[in-house]
Amino acid sequence: MKRPGRRPGSPGRRPRSPGRRPGRPGRRTGRLRAPRGLRTRLVVTFVLVALIGTATATALAYREARTAVLSRTQEAAQQDLRTRVDALAPDVDVPPDQRSLGVFARSVSSGLPGSPLVVARYENLKAASDGSPDDPRVTAGLRADVRVSGRMSFQRVTHGGEPYLAVGTPVTYEGGRASRLEVFAVTPLRAEERDVAALLTSVRDGLLPVLVLTAVLALLAARTVLRPVRDLGRATRRLADGDLGTRVEPRGRDELADLARDFNTTADALQTTVAELRDQEAKAREQEARARRFVADVSHELRTPLAAMTMVATVLDEDADRLPPDAAHAARTVSAETAKLTRLVDDLMEMSRFDAGVARLRLTEADLAATVRSSLALRAWTGRVTAELPDATPALIDVRRIDVVVANLVGNALRHGAPPVTVRLTTGAGLATVTVTDHGPGLAPDALAHVFDRFYKADAARTRSEGSGLGTAIALENARLHGGTIEAANGPGGRGAVFTLRLPLRPAAGPGDGPR
Numbered sequence: 001m002k003r004p005g006r007r008p009g010s011p012g013r014r015p016r017s018p019g020r021r022p023g024r025p026g027r028r029t030g031r032l033r034a035p036r037g038l039r040t041r042l043v044v045t046f047v048l049v050a051l052i053g054t055a056t057a058t059a060l061a062y063r064e065a066r067t068a069v070l071s072r073t074q075e076a077a078q079q080d081l082r083t084r085v086d087a088l089a090p091d092v093d094v095p096p097d098q099r100s101l102g103v104f105a106r107s108v109s110s111g112l113p114g115s116p117l118v119v120a121r122y123e124n125l126k127a128a129s130d131g132s133p134d135d136p137r138v139t140a141g142l143r144a145d146v147r148v149s150g151r152m153s154f155q156r157v158t159h160g161g162e163p164y165l166a167v168g169t170p171v172t173y174e175g176g177r178a179s180r181l182e183v184f185a186v187t188p189l190r191a192e193e194r195d196v197a198a199l200l201t202s203v204r205d206g207l208l209p210v211l212v213l214t215a216v217l218a219l220l221a222a223r224t225v226l227r228p229v230r231d232l233g234r235a236t237r238r239l240a241d242g243d244l245g246t247r248v249e250p251r252g253r254d255e256l257a258d259l260a261r262d263f264n265t266t267a268d269a270l271q272t273t274v275a276e277l278r279d280q281e282a283k284a285r286e287q288e289a290r291a292r293r294f295v296a297d298v299s300h301e302l303r304t305p306l307a308a309m310t311m312v313a314t315v316l317d318e319d320a321d322r323l324p325p326d327a328a329h330a331a332r333t334v335s336a337e338t339a340k341l342t343r344l345v346d347d348l349m350e351m352s353r354f355d356a357g358v359a360r361l362r363l364t365e366a367d368l369a370a371t372v373r374s375s376l377a378l379r380a381w382t383g384r385v386t387a388e389l390p391d392a393t394p395a396l397i398d399v400r401r402i403d404v405v406v407a408n409l410v411g412n413a414l415r416h417g418a419p420p421v422t423v424r425l426t427t428g429a430g431l432a433t434v435t436v437t438d439h440g441p442g443l444a445p446d447a448l449a450h451v452f453d454r455f456y457k458a459d460a461a462r463t464r465s466e467g468s469g470l471g472t473a474i475a476l477e478n479a480r481l482h483g484g485t486i487e488a489a490n491g492p493g494g495r496g497a498v499f500t501l502r503l504p505l506r507p508a509a510g511p512g513d514g515p516r
Contacts, residue, residue: 039222046218047211054210058203066196070165073192074154076113077167081185082152084111089171094179095122102127108183117186137164138184146170146182156189163189228256232263244271313338351454351470354477361398361481363507368393368402368432369425375406376423385410388424395432395505401478402503406434408471409486409499413438417497427505434501442490443497451488452476475501483507 085108092104101120109118109129118129119138126134137159145153145168152169164186171181231248238246247267250260316323316331323331353359369389376382406423413421417438424435443451450456455469472486479486484503491498 039219039226042222042225043215043218046214046221050211050214051207054207058200058207061203062196062200065199069192069196070156070189073187073189074165074167077165077185077187078152078154078169080112081108081167081169081183084108085169085171085183087111089179089181092171092181094181096125096181098125098127101125102129102131105129105183108185112185114187116188119184119186121182121184123180135186137166137186138168139166142166142168142184143182146184150178163193165189225256228260232260235263235267239267239270244274309338310342348470350474351477354474359477359481361401361507363396363398366395366397366399368395368397368503368505371397371399371402372406372423372425372434375403376410378403379407379411381410381414384414384419384421386420386422388422390425390427393425393427393432393505395503396507397482397503398478401481405475405478405486405501408475409434409436409501412471413440413497413499416440430505432503432505434503436499436501437491437496439491439496442494443488448488448490452486479503 088104088107088111093100096104101122105118105120105127106129108120109115112118115129117135117137119135120127121143128135137157139155139157142153142155145155147170150170150172152167154165154167157164157166165188166184166186168182168184171179171183228248228251235246235248244267247264248260250257250264313331313335317335320328320331350359369392372389373382373387376385376387410421410423413436417440420439422435422437424437426433426435447456452472454473456472472488476486479501482503484501484507486502487500489498489500490496
């Protein structure tokens with residue numbers, strides 16, 4: 001009799017468990033926030049990597065172990081059934097009757113490990129080793145596969161919640177002639193399933209210690225990595241707070257140590273640069289202080305001889321009509337130049353008080369509109385200037401300094417602009433706004449940025465002029481003393497210069513002025 005063969009596959013094998021049905025993802029109820037802190041992120045990353053690795057290894061190990069156990073069981077069941085059938089088939093009379101078919105099934109079962117259920121079939125006759133007429137675990141698909149292929153086949157089935165392995169083989173005579181006798185053995189797989197489940201349980205139980213160990217290792221690694229980073233952070237904050245002597249001790253020869261060395265090099269360069277800048281700043285302050293003292297001293301020393309020269313020039317000016325023409329011209333020239341020099345010395349003295357920080361306000365309740373009218377009338381500008389002023393504007397001001405501001409702005413418009421010159425005063429939101437507008441050529445773009453600089457003159461070729469170049473600077477300093485400001489711009493179309501003075505109607509009161 002020919003030894004039964006084995007078919008490598010079977011159409012009636014246990015189907016795979018259905019996967020999750022694809023569908024649209026659900027709407028998120030909230031966003032997952034990334035953990036804050038580099039330490040937390042490192043630990044979470046380590047644990048996630050360990051969890052994914054362990055889960056992947058567990059799944060692969062479970063699949064390979066289950067496949068190996070089932071394959072070994074299937075090979076053994078097929079080999080045992082083949083050997084037992086080959087040993088008993090020659091003693092079976094074909095065609096068999098019901099009794100001999102039952103004896104054959106019981107004989108095959110008794111010779112197999114564990115005495116599994118054996119079902120023998122011959123055409124319409126069938127007999128089981130346990131005496132039952134048939135067994136549902138021997139499926140129609142397995143029977144058809146054995147009958148059609150003429151080879152041994154197997155199938156894993158589940159019956160009553162328990163797994164089984166059903167193996168079937170045809171009985172053939174020597175020479176390959178079919179006997180139409182088929183034998184099926186049903187072997188339980190409970191033991192194999194328990195072995196696989198025990199393997200999965202052991203791996204799962206070992207997952208928690210692995211994760212704990214991973215978290216500990218991640219904490220140690222994070223501490224090792226983050227310590228230099230924290231040191232650099234603290235050093236950077238101290239350096240930002242002004243501690244230029246802060247340095248970091250490099251540890252090791254890795255990239256963090258290189259970063260620490262680069263930080264120290266940068267800190268050294270910064271400390272050197274700051275020291276040089278401080279030295280230069282100290283020297284500049286000292287030179288500026290010397291220059292201010294020099295100007296103040298020279299201005300103060302010039303006041304006495306200037307007073308005498310002014311007296312002499314006044315006398316000469318009064319007697320100029322009785323002098324010869326050349327002498328009269330010389331007397332008037334000396335008088336005019338002495339007056340200019342006196343104004344220059346007065347301006348220098350005023351600027352030295354601003355620089356020294358000793359200029360103070362003498363605030364009084366006054367009418368700002370009346371102060372502007374008085375300033376224009378005092379200089380005989382009423383007929384040359386259009387004044388748009390309200391009837392009364394009560395304010396807390398230093399009348400003398402406001403007069404200086406108005407005189408400088410209006411005088412500048414009359415000297416360098418073109419008529420008509422307009423002075424407008426408006427109030428609102430606790431502020432007074434005085435606008436001086438002329439209709440001259442306006443200010444050049446490069447002059448707008450320097451119009452309030454000391455000794456600046458828009459016309460560089462005009463080295464000799466009535467002004468000293470300090471008027472707008474003094475006006476701005478007086479406005480700042482009041483808590484205000486002055487802005488310079490050109491009118492619409494670039495025609496005419498516009499100077500805008502803004503003052504609070506109620507500035508903070510300060511101590512009185514020092515002696516002039």
